[in-house]
Amino acid sequence: MTKRTSAKYKLDRRMGENIWGRPKSPVNRREYGPGQHGQRRKGKMSDFGLQLRAKQKLKGYYGDLTEKQFRKIYAEAERRRGDTGEMLVGLLERRLDAIVYRAKFVPTVFAARQFVNHGHVLVNGRRCNIASAQLKDGDVVEVREKSKQLALVLEAVQSVERDVPDYLEVDHHKMTVVLRRTPGLADVPYPVQMEPNLVVEFYAQN
Template sequence: MTKRTAAKYKIDRRMGENIWGRPKSPLNKREYGPGQHGQRRKGKLSDFGTQLRAKQKLKGYYGDLTEKQFRKIYADADRSRGDTGEALIGFLERRLDAVVYRAKLVPTVFAARQFVNHGHVTVNGKRVNIASYRVSEGDVIAVREKSRQMAAITEALALTERDVPDYLEVDTQKLTVKFVRTPGLSDVPYPVVMEPNLVVEYYAKN
């Protein structure tokens, strides 16, 4: 778990966007940032500020990953063939906690990390409790038998605020998820605009 999980509602206000598309986002009531200086008029962002904001938004969306974690994922994307920004999104979506969240087995990405860490998930029949575990195309993720009666799962599956993307095949009866293919930016149902190209520019200069 990240150290700032308890402050997850501040992320929306810090970004100025409801990045998870949640009905309970504090932005629905207060559109200014957190803290005593949150209501100050915001100046125009520099190119660096715009790039940094894009990185913080993408990093925050996946459970407020640490800079070390996020930079490692970026490094993997940078070494891969093809567009680095697209590869970055693909690697982020291959995280086990991201797959659990996308499949609507849990209500939030923070809950997904906890769900995995507590050992409720298997990958291809083997128990995996590492949220950052990187799944591969064709992998089958399942909720362990003893965990299938959890009320949180039923509540999450009933949520109407987000849909399961087509790069996952979900069996809501068996509570299994097949990771069909690695998605690109246009495949991922982000509630807000993500700009991985700006993240690439940020790391290229820093």
């Protein structure tokens, strides 16, 4: 399990955007970057800077992904036929921790990683504690019986902060979710604009 070494909201401050759309984000109060020079006027960003920013934003959104993990996912997306940016988003959204987060079983993508690692979910009836596991269309994810009454789960299910996307079929009474299809960029309810095309350009040039 990778350990997050920096406060998660530092990414929000650095990007100047509320990446996860959370009401507690410091960007809601201060839109400038962190540190003593955060309020300085920003100059025009280079093409490389825009590409790097798009990559850091997309990678950071999915929690504790290391650069090595993210690059591996990108390489798989590049290997497949079709639009690489769309494939990248599809692969990220098919991760088990992303599905658990999208189904509103937990409040944050960071909690989803921990929830899976601690063995609280079943995939097609079998226990799975690998957050990066790639699901296939039709796979069923279920919260274990012992875990259905956890305060974390009950609070997340009742939250009105997020909606469940239509590529998932969720039953909050049974605590199950079915991946109906692999989503594209337009299907994913990102709170901010993601630009996987710039991520593709970044890796193509570096």
